Amino acid sequence: MNPTASPVRRQLHPPPVPASPFPYNPGSLLSASDLTLEGISHILARATALENQDPLTRDRILAKRRVALLFYESSTRTRTSFELAAKGLGADTTLVSSLSSSIEKGESLKDTGLTLRALGAEAIILRHNSSGAAWLLEAETRLPVLNAGDGMHEHPTQALLDLRTILAHLDPVTRTCNPNKRPVILSGAHFSGVEGPASPTGGQHTIHEVTAETLAGVTVSIVGDILHSRVARSNMLLLPRLGARVLLCGPKELLPDLAANAGPGIAIERNFETALRQSQAVMMLRIQAERLAGLALDLEQYKANYQLTGHRLATQAPEAIVLHPGPIIRGLEVTAGVADGPQSVILEQVRNGVAIRMAVVERALLPTAGQGGRA
Amino acid sequence: MTALVIRGGHLIDPAAGVDGPKDILLKDGRVAEIAGPGKLKFANGAAVLDATGLTVAPGLVDIHVHLREPGQGYKETIATGTAAAAAGGFTSVAAMPNTRPVNDSPEITRWMQAPERGASVRVFPIAAATRGSKGEAINDYAALKSAGAVAVTDDGYPILKDNIMRETLAAAARVGLSVIQHAEDTRLTQGSSMNAGPMAFKLGLRGMPPEAESGMVERDIRLVTELRDARVHLHVAHTSTAAALAAVRQARRSGLRVTCEVAPHHVLLTE
Numbered sequence: 215m216n217p218t219a220s221p222v223r224r225q226l227h228p229p230p231v232p233a234s235p236f237p238y239n240p241g242s243l244l245s246a247s248d249l250t251l252e253g254i255s256h257i258l259a260r261a262t263a264l265e266n267q268d269p270l271t272r273d274r275i276l277a278k279r280r281v282a283l284l285f286y287e288s289s290t291r292t293r294t295s296f297e298l299a300a301k302g303l304g305a306d307t308t309l310v311s312s313l314s315s316s317i318e319k320g321e322s323l324k325d326t327g328l329t330l331r332a333l334g335a336e337a338i339i340l341r342h343n344s345s346g347a348a349w350l351l352e353a354e355t356r357l358p359v360l361n362a363g364d365g366m367h368e369h370p371t372q373a374l375l376d377l378r379t380i381l382a383h384l385d386p387v388t389r390t391c392n393p394n395k396r397p398v399i400l401s402g403a404h405f406s407g408v409e410g411p412a413s414p415t416g417g418q419h420t421i422h423e424v425t426a427e428t429l430a431g432v433t434v435s436i437v438g439d440i441l442h443s444r445v446a447r448s449n450m451l452l453l454p455r456l457g458a459r460v461l462l463c464g465p466k467e468l469l470p471d472l473a474a475n476a477g478p479g480i481a482i483e484r485n486f487e488t489a490l491r492q493s494q495a496v497m498m499l500r501i502q503a504e505r506l507a508g509l510a511l512d513l514e515q516y517k518a519n520y521q522l523t524g525h526r527l528a529t530q531a532p533e534a535i536v537l538h539p540g541p542i543i544r545g546l547e548v549t550a551g552v553a554d555g556p557q558s559v560i561l562e563q564v565r566n567g568v569a570i571r572m573a574v575v576e577r578a579l580l581p582t583a584g585q586g587g588r589a
Numbered sequence: 590m591t592a593l594v595i596r597g598g599h600l601i602d603p604a605a606g607v608d609g610p611k612d613i614l615l616k617d618g619r620v621a622e623i624a625g626p627g628k629l630k631f632a633n634g635a636a637v638l639d640a641t642g643l644t645v646a647p648g649l650v651d652i653h654v655h656l657r658e659p660g661q662g663y664k665e666t667i668a669t670g671t672a673a674a675a676a677g678g679f680t681s682v683a684a685m686p687n688t689r690p691v692n693d694s695p696e697i698t699r700w701m702q703a704p705e706r707g708a709s710v711r712v713f714p715i716a717a718a719t720r721g722s723k724g725e726a727i728n729d730y731a732a733l734k735s736a737g738a739v740a741v742t743d744d745g746y747p748i749l750k751d752n753i754m755r756e757t758l759a760a761a762a763r764v765g766l767s768v769i770q771h772a773e774d775t776r777l778t779q780g781s782s783m784n785a786g787p788m789a790f791k792l793g794l795r796g797m798p799p800e801a802e803s804g805m806v807e808r809d810i811r812l813v814t815e816l817r818d819a820r821v822h823l824h825v826a827h828t829s830t831a832a833a834l835a836a837v838r839q840a841r842r843s844g845l846r847v848t849c850e851v852a853p854h855h856v857l858l859t860e
Binding site: 364 | 786787790791792793794795
């Protein structure tokens, strides 16, 4: 310290903020914002290639590699699709869930992670009820960690599979669209429907090389319980980087005004009809009863304002696709008719989940496979 | 007579208005003389401490520490906590009562000050304002004060109820103790881990609205105003919002005995 300067009056300059040290491991996928456009393109391309590959050769890619699934919250889609994805590439998987494991006895996340690593796990797929848990696990184990949902924070593979679903319906002719022209991108003819093939050929309709313009002119509405939704956060970070406009729609209790500041390309539209009219894709979210933390909500009022009904869809957005990350509460955020209807791509999302997660698990364990850099 | 000279340091003594390079002569452990650099006259036998490049200050006082004893010695003990205080230049610390059990009795208050605890610096216990810090029934402040308590608080938790806080302020004033409030309306901060705002939203963390603090500070100041004649002293712990600070400033302007403290992370860590 310079003895002539007054230490009391010295201006305190906080040190410059270091660039994020995360992820430590290039194979990790913690946040949708960790991926560069090149990285996203690579995952999309690998998803299609792996989906189309003969299962008998595909399972040599990660033959006998060890992948642990560590789940502190219940899950159907994410857990099963990650497991099928890893197994589809030939990896051995093991599931540790908070019930029926030493987590019940009070073992910490760190110790559980180190134990899994000592057991030979080469990557950990983590779902946890605390925001940021995946970062902690990665910092402690330095293994590739795939964030399968952390609290109310992020769910990056869900955003990627949602992107893949939207891209499958993007009209390839007009995708380099003029933003002033109403884009006719989601032609009904391209809806593959519940039984339809998941574009098994990869097809000329599927876009793999994404740019900052790929979704220019596309509006995606995310509707419902935004506050508690990691799906919403990952999507609102991912989709605008490809040029999409994200409209957040919901009541104040579930969608605070400051959500619009979460990143570029995000706006709030409280009126559901107004949001629908502008949307080419509508993402409906479940009200997360387990995270309401004492918040009382008038469900009848909520349904009156925000339930996606057949009438609303037909009158306001007859050409939009309807997405939902699941689980669906039929008759609450969507009617059964909409969930099962021709505009719903909900089961297609689930199918895309397996393909995306194959690509992401491969990227975790074969990080040299030209994955592209990260942001 | 032992003499010690501390030479070459930068002396800071806010109470005396000193902030500059000074040499100090101590005799028998007391400051005998302060003079400009090299100006001090002292006997040849005096020990000399070279403080070049160092700050010299009176022993610092931390009025908000957690020494965790009794009950949570695995986190900290009175011996380790006060050793750390001494290493940082703190010669007096006031210890919060959220121990296990809560320090709500003269027995625990005395236990904390016993020589067996091995304290390196002076320990001033702050006793719990209410039984078990549950915010329901106030403790015997006269007994706590005679056992050595210097203030009362339920720190770790707020004193939420208006009537209990009023009773606490009045009873503490009667025996000349300060009341320290952990100003956080826990009804608004359930499960929260940072201040509410765009960053909390982005990180998926529950945020605390500023009103959770400022609302409680404003309520407490209203109570202090009502008890104006009782010479109440309210101290707001770890103030972190502009609105609460403004309320404290306003109260002080109107002559009320209201003080507050801030913590480094609330000042330096911003979004």
